[in-house]
Amino acid sequence: MEFDRRTFVKGAAATAAFLPSFNILRADDITIGPKDDTINVAMIGFGAEGKVLAASLVRIPGVRVRAVCDIWKFEQQRAKAFFKGYGHAVTTYEDYRDMLAKEDKNIDAVVVATPDWMHCEHTCACLRAGKHVYCEKEMSNRLELAAEMCRVQKETGKLLQIGHQRRSNPRYRHCFEHVVPSMLGRVTTAYAQWNRTLAPFFSYKKPPKQEILTKYGYANAEQFHNWRWFYKYGGGSMVDLGSHQIDLFIWAWGVPPSSVTAIGGKDAFNPPRQAYDRMYCIYEFKMPDGTKNEAIYQVISSNARGGFYEQFMGVNASLTIAEISARGNTVQRELRQGGLSDAEWQAFIDKGWILPSEGDKVKKEVTKDIAVDTRISAQANGNALAIEMNKPAHMPHLENFFAACRHGETLNCPAELAYESAVAVLAANKSADTHAKHIFKPEDFKVPPRA
Numbered sequence: 415m416e417f418d419r420r421t422f423v424k425g426a427a428a429t430a431a432f433l434p435s436f437n438i439l440r441a442d443d444i445t446i447g448p449k450d451d452t453i454n455v456a457m458i459g460f461g462a463e464g465k466v467l468a469a470s471l472v473r474i475p476g477v478r479v480r481a482v483c484d485i486w487k488f489e490q491q492r493a494k495a496f497f498k499g500y501g502h503a504v505t506t507y508e509d510y511r512d513m514l515a516k517e518d519k520n521i522d523a524v525v526v527a528t529p530d531w532m533h534c535e536h537t538c539a540c541l542r543a544g545k546h547v548y549c550e551k552e553m554s555n556r557l558e559l560a561a562e563m564c565r566v567q568k569e570t571g572k573l574l575q576i577g578h579q580r581r582s583n584p585r586y587r588h589c590f591e592h593v594v595p596s597m598l599g600r601v602t603t604a605y606a607q608w609n610r611t612l613a614p615f616f617s618y619k620k621p622p623k624q625e626i627l628t629k630y631g632y633a634n635a636e637q638f639h640n641w642r643w644f645y646k647y648g649g650g651s652m653v654d655l656g657s658h659q660i661d662l663f664i665w666a667w668g669v670p671p672s673s674v675t676a677i678g679g680k681d682a683f684n685p686p687r688q689a690y691d692r693m694y695c696i697y698e699f700k701m702p703d704g705t706k707n708e709a710i711y712q713v714i715s716s717n718a719r720g721g722f723y724e725q726f727m728g729v730n731a732s733l734t735i736a737e738i739s740a741r742g743n744t745v746q747r748e749l750r751q752g753g754l755s756d757a758e759w760q761a762f763i764d765k766g767w768i769l770p771s772e773g774d775k776v777k778k779e780v781t782k783d784i785a786v787d788t789r790i791s792a793q794a795n796g797n798a799l800a801i802e803m804n805k806p807a808h809m810p811h812l813e814n815f816f817a818a819c820r821h822g823e824t825l826n827c828p829a830e831l832a833y834e835s836a837v838a839v840l841a842a843n844k845s846a847d848t849h850a851k852h853i854f855k856p857e858d859f860k861v862p863p864r865a
C-alpha cells in the first residue's frame with residue numbers, strides 16, 4: 415500500500431472491514447493456483463482507456479500482460495512498444511477470437527476496454543473461455559446485453575469486475591464507510607456534475623481501413639472514433655460520465671433510485687450529435703425507513719466551467735469529493751442551532767477521519783455576531799479528508815480484481831452491482847427522449863432470466 419501513512423485512516427483493516435450491503439461475490443473456489451502467483455493477462459481494446467489501464471497493469475506486482483487485441487493496427491503497434499518498455503512481451507491480435515484460441519493456455523484474465531457496444535460480446539466470450547474478466551464501465555449501452563453479461567458470469571462462475579473504479583478508491587471507501595453515514599446526518603440531497611469541453615469530433619489522419627471498420631461493425635471512421643455519440647455503440651455523455659457518478663448516489667444511499675426525470679440537449683455542436691451532449695436529471699431514492707432523498711445530476715460536454723465533483727448534503731455537514739482531490743476533498747459542517755458541537759466535530763478530527771482546519775475558528779469569529787436569517791446561512795470552512803491516494807485512479811480497482819482472482823478477495827464492483835447503475839443511467843436517456851418521469855420498480859434492478 416502506498417497511501418500516506420500520516421493520514422491514512424486506520425489502515426487497510428478498516429477498508430477491508432467495510433462490507434457493502436449489496437450482493438457479494440466471492441471467489442474462494444476459483445482462485446488462480448498458489449503454485450504460480452503470476453496472473454497472465456490479455457487486453458481487448460488499447461485506445462485511450464486501454465492505455466490508462468495498461469499504465470496501472472505494469473505497476474501491479476505479479477501481473478504479466480501477454481497479449482493485446484485491437485482491430486486498429488496502429489494501436490497494436492503502440493501496445494507492443496508500450497509493454498516492451500516494461501519488459502512484457504505481448505503478442506498482438508486483430509480479432510479477439512484468434513487471441514482466445516491461440517492464447518488459451520497463456521492467459522488467466524482479460525481486461526476489456528473496447529467501446530460499450532462490444533463489452534457483452536467480448537466479456538461473455540472470455541468468461542466462456544474460462545477467463546476472469548475486468549470490463550470497463552458502462553457495462554453496455556443496451557440493458558439486455560448488460561443482463562446477459564451477468565447471466566454468463568453466473569453460469570461460468572468466473573469473476574467479472576466492472577470498471578467503476580471509485581468503488582475501490584480508498585478516499586471514496588472512507589467517505590462511504592465513515593463520512594456519509596456518521597458525519598453528515600440525514601442526507602436528503604446529493605449533487606454531482608461533470609462539465610467538460612470536448613473538441614469537435616476526434617479525427618485521425620490514418621484511421622483503420624474501411625474494410626476493417628466494416629468487418630467489425632463501424633459505419634465509418636467518424637463513428638469509429640466518436641462512438642460515444644452514436645447510439646449503436648455508446649450512450650452519449652450520460653452513459654459515458656454519468657455512469658461513474660450515478661453509481662455513487664446508489665453506493666451512498668445503499669438503494670437504487672425509485673425514479674429519474676431528465677432533460678437533455680443534442681445541439682451544442684454543429685452538426686448536432688445523435689446522443690445527448692448535455693443532460694440535467696433528478697433522481698429520487700425511496701429509503702427503507704420511508705423517507706425520500708433526491709440527487710441532482712448535470713453533465714455538459716461543451717463547457718468545462720466548474721469541472722466534475724460529487725456532493726452529499728446532510729443536515730449536519732456536506733461532503734464534496736472528486737476523483738481528483740484538488741476538485742473536491744472536504745467535509746463542511748453546517749453551523750446551525752442544534753447542529754454538531756465543536757466537541758463533536760473535534761471528535762471526528764481525533765478519530766482521524768478529517769484533518770483539522772485552522773480556518774474554522776477564524777470564520778466563526780467573523781460570523782458569530784451576524785444575525786443569520788433565512789437568506790444567509792453561516793458557513794464553516796471545510797476540513798480536508800484525512801486520506802490520500804498516491805496511485806493512479808484505476809490501480810486499486812485492478813488490484814482488487816487480481817486479489818479476487820488470486821485469493822478470493824471480495825470484488826468491489828461485481829456484475830450485478832454494476833447492473834443496478836446501468837439500469838439507473840440508461841433510463842435517464844429514456845426519460846429525456848420521452849419528456850417523462852421514468853419510474854423504476856424494484857424488480858427492474860434484478861437481472862431477468864434469459865428470454
Ligand SMILES: NC(=O)c1ccc[n+]([C@@H]2O[C@H](COP(=O)([O-])OP(=O)(O)OC[C@H]3O[C@@H](n4cnc5c(N)ncnc54)[C@H](O)[C@@H]3O)[C@@H](O)[C@H]2O)c1
Nearest residue numbers: 459460461462463464484485486489527528530550551552
Ligand atoms: N473507467 C473510466 O474512467 C473510463 C474512462 C474512459 C473510458 N472508459 C471506458 O473504456 C472503454 C473504451 O473507451 P476509450 O475511451 O478507450 O475508447 P477509444 O475509442 O479510445 O478506444 C477503443 C479501442 O477499442 C478498439 N476496438 C473497437 N472495437 C473493437 C473490437 N471489436 N475488437 C477489438 N478492439 C476494438 C479501437 O480500435 C480502440 O483502440 C469504454 O467502455 C469507455 O466507457 C472508462
